[in-house]
Amino acid sequence: MGRTELKTEMAELLRGHHRAVVEHLGAGTDALGITPPQMWALHNVAEPCSMGELAEALDVDASYVTALVDSLEVRGLVKRTPSTTDRRRRVLEITDDGRAILEAMHARVEDIPVGGDLTDEELTRLVSLLRRALPASD
Numbered sequence: 242m243g244r245t246e247l248k249t250e251m252a253e254l255l256r257g258h259h260r261a262v263v264e265h266l267g268a269g270t271d272a273l274g275i276t277p278p279q280m281w282a283l284h285n286v287a288e289p290c291s292m293g294e295l296a297e298a299l300d301v302d303a304s305y306v307t308a309l310v311d312s313l314e315v316r317g318l319v320k321r322t323p324s325t326t327d328r329r330r331r332v333l334e335i336t337d338d339g340r341a342i343l344e345a346m347h348a349r350v351e352d353i354p355v356g357g358d359l360t361d362e363e364l365t366r367l368v369s370l371l372r373r374a375l376p377a378s379d
Contacts, residue, residue, distance in 0.1 A: 251374075258355045269349035273342050279318075282309050283343045286319055286333045295333060318342060 242250075263277070270280050278299070285298045296306040310333060313319040318339030324330035335343065356364055 261354050265353050266346070266349065269346055273345055275318075275342060278309055279313055280343075280346050282306075282313060283318060283335060283339050283346075286335050287340070287343060289322075289332045289334045291324075291330055291332060313339065 266280065267277060270277050273280075275283075281299060282295060285295055290298070292303060292306050292310065295310070296303045299306065299309075301309075310319060310321070314321065316338075317336055320334050320336055321331040322334055324332050356367075359367065
């Protein structure tokens with residue numbers, strides 16, 4: 242099989258895995274009353290970060306992050322606190338309620354229907370290869 246055919250098959254396989262993950266996690270977020278973007282935001286604020294850092298991690302505009310964080314803050318899942326090092330900066334922190342939802346999602350991740358019967362070592366190698374295969378970001 243040539244390189245073009247291999248890349249085509251890889252793209253098809255990744256699309257299939259993506260679909261399975263989205264469907265699986267979507268059912269989990271629905272059950273918890275959050276959206277997938279809210280779930281990824283909670284995942285990224287598990288360690289305190291700034292709004293800018295969250296926007297960068299999610300690869301979205303700052304205005305989108307503001308609305309996303311507002312929706313999480315209204316539900317008591319995150320809070321904005323003053324930075325201890327810069328008075329102009331606010332730090333996002335996950336609340337206990339947010340952490341409980343995130344832990345429930347992490348439990349759901351354990352059951353994602355991808356990876357088949359790969360060992361932990363094989364999954365580690367696959368993740369490493371996928372990281373290398375991603376194009377460099379700007």
